[in-house]
Amino acid sequence: MIFTACPGGCHCASQHNEIDQVHCSTSQQQIARVSSRRTQFNASAWLRCLKNRCGWCCILGLMERPELMRRDPLGRRTLFVIAVGAACSGAMRPARADPAVIRVGYLRWLEMRQTISLLDKPAPDNGLAGARLAMSDNATTGRFMNQAFELVDMPVHADDTPAAAFGSLADSGVKLALSDLPAEWLLKLADQGRSEQIVLLNVAAPDDALRQEDCRNNVIHVVPSRAMLADGLAQYLVWKKWSRWVLVYGSHPDDVLLAAAYRRAAKRFGARIVQEREFKDTGGARQTDSGIVQTQQQMPVFTQGLPEYDVLVTADENDVFAGYLPFRTWDARPVAGSAGLRPVSWDPTSEAWGGTQLQDRFVRMAHRRMTPLDMQAWTACRMIGEAASRAASADPAKIMQVMENADFGVAAYKGQKLSLRNWDWQLRQPILLADGRAVVSISPQPGFLHQVTELDTLGFDRPETRCKLR
Amino acid sequence: MKWAAFGLWLAVAPVTALAYTAYVTNERDNTISVVDLDQMKTVKTLPVGQRPRGITMTKDGSQILVCASDDDTIQIIDAATLRIVGDLPSGPDPETFALHVSGNPLYVSNxxxxxxTVIDIPTRKVLAQVPTGVEPEGMAVSPDGQTIVNTSETTNMAHFLDYRTRKLAAAVLVDARPRVAVFKHDGSEVWVSSELGGTVSVIDPVKHVVTHKIAFQVQGLRAEAIQPVGIRFTADDSTAFVALGPANRIAVIDTDTYKVKKLLLVGQRVWQMAFTPDQKYLLTTNGLSNDISVIDVANLDVVKSIQVGRLPWGVVVSPK
Incomplete structure (x- = not known):
């Protein structure tokens, strides 16, 4: 299915049926041009135009790509294109040439993991919805720049091979793609994509190695690294004078890496880890009918006999145990890290610096709250849109040139503009500390100073980097 | 309640009749502080709609207009009785607005x-809605009344709207998160502040190009803390004042050279400003210190801080 959105108050995608209505003045020819490149019209596909306040509006029906449909949890909403151009602004200005189209891919990992809380269960369009919103925001700006934006959804299943995933990326001709794939997949795709000048924007893999020894010149990291998240939390705990930590980490490789980030953060900011414990994942289901009885017994015992400490820091990226720790520790101590007070790039409750507007726009579009992954995808797409308008070009090479310039910055409702570290292409950003109900604090904390920007107190700074961009 | 308000008006009126009165929206308190500028103190606090932000007065000074953002409306307050006498159909989430130089219509950013949204004040009807960039914010009307400028915070543009056709004529790219647009009184330039870009862009309103970009430096402060928002010109256009947000300072700029000639330390997170009609004083709203600073314009000196409600956002001074 193809979806075409028009910005500036004339978009009203219907969520109530399978057909997304699109109200814009994009001409039929333009749609046909865009769509014929992507997919063929199904015989049952239909196209009709209505008149609305922004001119001709088009409803574009079903177009199917069966080979992708099979595993796409979004059903027929397989191919998702936001294309908007000068035609949409026809009501406002004389007709101009066809807009320059900026196409952005979204490599979307379909594996869902279990969560402890039902509230954390990711929506099928987790991440993708953030990208959609940003592309619609970009399109509004694009109207004034004669630029159009297309988002191309590329679902990837764990049963696929990286080579197959790369194949569909290369076939699409897309040169700029968001990726929410795991680190090893991201690396393989980045290396294969280099010869084709493909740039990947990492929106999900927090691995520090990707910013250190495994860094790549064609990978931009929008998601904060584990080190940044751990540093953000550590600064607050130290500011709070909760400097004696017990570190509990899971048995998955990710948890071990996150634990290492917390050890590094403790050392950097003067906290002390008084004891570490590993929580082994023995498999099985999460808390179900009678599980509550077990966790109530299990968690106090697990945290028994610890030395004096202020806060229990947890490293559990797979949601195996940390969620069970608050209110169940042997001693009455707060929990932070993977449960309790969590360092995140975004929280559905963040309202500061105009965040309310973004939250409202997101809920209106997606009918759910905005997650950190949505925000990372939103930011990545906005970086592309912002660079495209500064470059006044749809050429991916020129867009990247602007994005990698030291002056480049993107506004993302964090109170200051976010820019790229040119030693590892990590996006500098504040880290929110949220308890699931509200934002408790935002790091960097006052008093943690830096000679260039306080944001560089989070994560690997220039003098510490082991990255050699190539 | 009505009689109580009337009684209060009677009590306050003799004092305020000759003095200038400032009205400050308190975003967090859902109130307006009424500040007597003879006594230099808050004399009344008026409950209004939710999240009051933009505030202005009608040309004759008889009514105060307030954006009650979270109530999706603009409230009309009678300046004499300080009673809410009606509202305007602002569209959702009105943040700021600008009156046409003729006193009507009102241009609102949603x-x-x-x-x-373009609103006819006498009939309280929407005349038009014009799609603009993402998160429209600042609004300005040119002195000749022919051009309306709107800034969009996420699109990062100043949009030029034609008064007669109500169509967008041009869009000028500026730095990140443009907040406020203000025309010089002679109409020769429009200045746009970029809160996250940390700059003020000077735009030629005829050619629609940025002719100058003003940057700011404050000793001891990182660039991130310098976030320009409010802009005001003296009546002769010789001097501009720019509020620098969390830098807690007002930059005083020579409009001939575009150089900052002085920085005035005011309260915390300073956003909006308003002159007294005689241009003797400039008032600034300081969001985080819950006060307004009073600047002596001739001496470029901060002479007083006046406590108002929580998170003061906008300010307007009665022309009477």
Missing amino acids: EDDNMI
Whole structure:
């Protein structure tokens, strides 16, 4: 299915049926041009135009790509294109040439993991919805720049091979793609994509190695690294004078890496880890009918006999145990890290610096709250849109040139503009500390100073980097 | 309640009749502080709609208009009785607005809706809605009344709207998160502040190009803390004042050279400003210190801080 959105108050995608209505003045020819490149019209596909306040509006029906449909949890909403151009602004200005189209891919990992809380269960369009919103925001700006934006959804299943995933990326001709794939997949795709000048924007893999020894010149990291998240939390705990930590980490490789980030953060900011414990994942289901009885017994015992400490820091990226720790520790101590007070790039409750507007726009579009992954995808797409308008070009090479310039910055409702570290292409950003109900604090904390920007107190700074961009 | 308000008016009126009165919206308190500028103190606090932000007065000074953003309305307050006498159909989430130089219509930015709403004040009817960039914010009307400028915070543009056709004529790219647009009184330039870009862009309103970009430096402060928002010109256009947000300072700029000639330390997170009609004083709203600073314009000196409600946002001074 193809979806075409028009910005500036004339978009009203219907969520109530399978057909997304699109109200814009994009001409039929333009749609046909865009769509014929992507997919063929199904015989049952239909196209009709209505008149609305922004001119001709088009409803574009079903177009199917069966080979992708099979595993796409979004059903027929397989191919998702936001294309908007000068035609949409026809009501406002004389007709101009066809807009320059900026196409952005979204490599979307379909594996869902279990969560402890039902509230954390990711929506099928987790991440993708953030990208959609940003592309619609970009399109509004694009109207004034004669630029159009297309988002191309590329679902990837764990049963696929990286080579197959790369194949569909290369076939699409897309040169700029968001990726929410795991680190090893991201690396393989980045290396294969280099010869084709493909740039990947990492929106999900927090691995520090990707910013250190495994860094790549064609990978931009929008998601904060584990080190940044751990540093953000550590600064607050130290500011709070909760400097004696017990570190509990899971048995998955990710948890071990996150634990290492917390050890590094403790050392950097003067906290002390008084004891570490590993929580082994023995498999099985999460808390179900009678599980509550077990966790109530299990968690106090697990945290028994610890030395004096202020806060229990947890490293559990797979949601195996940390969620069970608050209110169940042997001693009455707060929990932070993977449960309790969590360092995140975004929280559905963040309202500061105009965040309310973004939250409202997101809920209106997606009918759910905005997650950190949505925000990372939103930011990545906005970086592309912002660079495209500064470059006044749809050429991916020129867009990247602007994005990698030291002056480049993107506004993302964090109170200051976010820019790229040119030693590892990590996006500098504040880290929110949220308890699931509200934002408790935002790091960097006052008093943690830096000679260039306080944001560089989070994560690997220039003098510490082991990255050699190539 | 009505009689109580009337009684208070009777009590206050003799004092305020000769003095200038400032009205400050307190975003967090859902109130307006009424500040007597003879006594230099808050004399009354008026409950209004939710999240009051933009505030202005009608040309004759008889009514105060307030954006009650979270109530999706603009409230009309009678300046004499300080009673809410009606509202305007602002569209969703009105943040700021600008009156046409003739006193009508009113141009409103709907922050949540990517729209400019044009409202006829006498009939309280919407004349038009014009789609603009993402998160419209600042609004300005040119002195000749022919051009309306709107800034969009996420699109990062100043949009030029034609008064007669109500169509967008041009869009000028500026630095990140443009907040406020203000024309010089002679109409020769429009200045746009970029809160996250940390700059003020000077735009030629005829050619629609940025002719100068003003940057700011404050000793001991990082560039991130310098976030320009409010802009005001003296009546002769020789001097501009720019509020620098969390830098807690007002930059005083020579408009001939575009150089900052002085920085005035005011309260915390300073956003909006308003002159007294005689141009003797400039008032600034300081969001985080819950006060307004009073600047002596001739001496470029901060002479007083006046406590108002929580998170003061906008300010207007009665022309009487």
